[in-house]
Amino acid sequence: MDDHLKRLWRHRGATLPTPRRGPRQQLDLDEILAVAISLADASGLEAVSTRAVAARFDKTAMALYPYVGTKENLLALMQDQASAMPALSVAQEDLAEGLSGWATALYEVYLAHPWLTERSWAQATQGPNEQDWMEALLGVFERFAVPPASRTPAVTMLYATVRATAQTAAAYSRLTDADLEAWQAGAAAVPDAYPLTAALPAITPNWQDAPRAGLLAAVNLLATGLQAGGPHLSRRD
Amino acid sequence: MDDHLKRLWRHRGATLPTPRRGPRQQLDLDEILAVAISLADASGLEAVSTRAVAARFDKTAMALYPYVGTKENLLALMQDQASAMPALSVAQEDLAEGLSGWATALYEVYLAHPWLTERSWAQATQGPNEQDWMEALLGVFERFAVPPASRTPAVTMLYATVRATAQTAAAYSRLTDADLEAWQAGAAAVPDAYPLTAALPAITPNWQDAPRAGLLAAVNLLATGLQAGGPHLSRRD
DNA sequence: CGAAACACTATACACTGTCAGGAGTTATGG
DNA sequence: CCATAACTCCTGACAGTGTATAGTGTTTCG
Incomplete structure (x- = not known):
């Protein structure tokens, strides 16, 4: 299964391999997406650059790659995260x-x-x-x-x-x-x-x-x- | 009237001021748009860069500015030019x-x-x-x-x-x-x-x-x- | 304990749109 | 007729962009 797909479905059963070998991860995918989404909400999609997102965590742009992959993957993850469905109204007469x-x-x-x-x-x-x-x-x-x-x-x-x-x-x-x-x-x-x-x-x-x-x-x-x-x-x- | 609007409606009565003062124009707006559109058709919108379009005429990117203005204006002009309406089918029974x-x-x-x-x-x-x-x-x-x-x-x-x-x-x-x-x-x-x-x-x-x-x-x-x-x-x- | 796997940084590359200046060309006003 | 204003196009530059590459240090596995 693709890394990107695993990240997309990470809250629905897909597991990113947790016992990893290198140093501890200092960032969190959900936090990264939250920051990126708030950036896009406030200033539009073109304000979401890898450097801008990473700067919010005092990291360089390349630090995002282990978490989100390419920029296109980041955008896809943002898209799904922002599309979370609320509870729909129950009244459905017709x-x-x-x-x-x-x-x-x-x-x-x-x-x-x-x-x-x-x-x-x-x-x-x-x-x-x-x-x-x-x-x-x-x-x-x-x-x-x-x-x-x-x-x-x-x-x-x-x-x-x-x-x-x-x-x-x-x-x-x-x-x-x-x-x-x-x-x-x-x-x-x-x-x-x-x-x-x-x-x-x-x-x-x-x-x-x-x-x-x-x-x-x-x-x-x-x-x-x-x-x-x-x-x-x-x-x- | 805005320059950009004049260019948009140039074939419907709006006139770009023809007796100009500087050297002759070596390019033509319609040809520029044709080249840009063919570029976008073949390789997508992201292939349309000012330098790429200008290179087709052996010119630099800045040479386009007197013709189309900013990149956003160029895209708007392309959009309208590519939207030319053909003759619609005459059969309209219902x-x-x-x-x-x-x-x-x-x-x-x-x-x-x-x-x-x-x-x-x-x-x-x-x-x-x-x-x-x-x-x-x-x-x-x-x-x-x-x-x-x-x-x-x-x-x-x-x-x-x-x-x-x-x-x-x-x-x-x-x-x-x-x-x-x-x-x-x-x-x-x-x-x-x-x-x-x-x-x-x-x-x-x-x-x-x-x-x-x-x-x-x-x-x-x-x-x-x-x-x-x-x-x-x-x-x- | 060596080695493999990982996180993160620094640097660099090829792009992008467009600003600032300058050289050369043309039409206009005095 | 000529100075000047207006114009075209070029050069060079700047601040960005995404990401490839190499390197440093850290953690865990065999």
Whole structure:
């Protein structure tokens, strides 16, 4: 089994070989990841450099290698660690409630760690915490008897929508006044060539809540589609 | 008007000031972008460095600055240039056909330029070609009288789903045999803890077509949801 | 007790984006 | 007509990045 996989699943049975031969380890993988994650939360993924993380422990960059391997491995470990699933709300009366409960919980995680949206979720190597989310979603499908053929596309849509919503929310919260002016200048540049776009609701003063409302609306849309019997009925009038 | 915006809209009326004072320009913005895009297509976004692009013209990195500005501007220009919209298929009998025509066309663009999925589409500054796609999608909504309240969430879902599908397709096509072995080793590591995940269709030999089929199924799902009357009806049994 | 395995440091290498200055070229204003 | 402002492009530099390599010292195994 790969070293990286062992590290990913270290809290679910996989054991890093403990009786080691060299000097004592002065660092701890979980602490390293906590520091790296707090760095990313505060200043973005590009602030997470091997030297910056190691400096928090008064160590050099190379000291991290026995713990996390390469930088890409570090990022994958951060991704899974930050994806820890909370206890989901128990109220699941119907499919729409079950899906929106799952979606908003995942949305909260992405809001707390906006850099997660920059990481691909189509990774071949996924960790235990990300698997938990997938299993929970499939549990909702199972509970409300979603037809199997619709499950894979629904999974894709839900993950993609949650991530896209969190991404726009994060982008909004990073907007400065100067950015807003620049945006309006750009919008004013070609006003009449795109009538339909212009008719869309623009950035309103309450865009704090707009992403979450949009997410719920999208999930409800999908829930009705799933209840209508799946894609093979879509051609019916 | 910002220099960057002028460059973005240079083919839609915005004019870069032509009677300039210094020596003749030896490069051309469109050629620079073509080279940068071909670089990204072949070797990924991280292969696009200012020095690498400039070297194709036997120039130094700094020679690009009068044409594209900063690296971030270069990426934004590439993004829009690569997003040029082809003529969409004219057959749009019903909403599902209209949406899947739009979605597969955008999907093809993303397949041709996989690095587009790494770029945020929630950018405040969007270019003309990306606007074209948005306008076309809203045109489909308008044509089939999609209720206005459902349009914004539907836009999010469609874009997000197309991008996610293209991302997984790109990840699949990059998979080597060694990656596949590693993936199976990881899947075998914890077999029984995730029964529902295990029951999902695994990576089949025909994963070339799986993403596209998944995209169509997802779009049909959404179309039925939209035709069912929107999210306010989702609570009905 | 020797030797193998390990943690960590120091140094170095090949990159990255872009700032600062300078040389040379072109159009403009007086 | 000519000084000057504006422009293009180059050189060199700087502060970063991830990580390969070599070396030092420590711990445990045979």
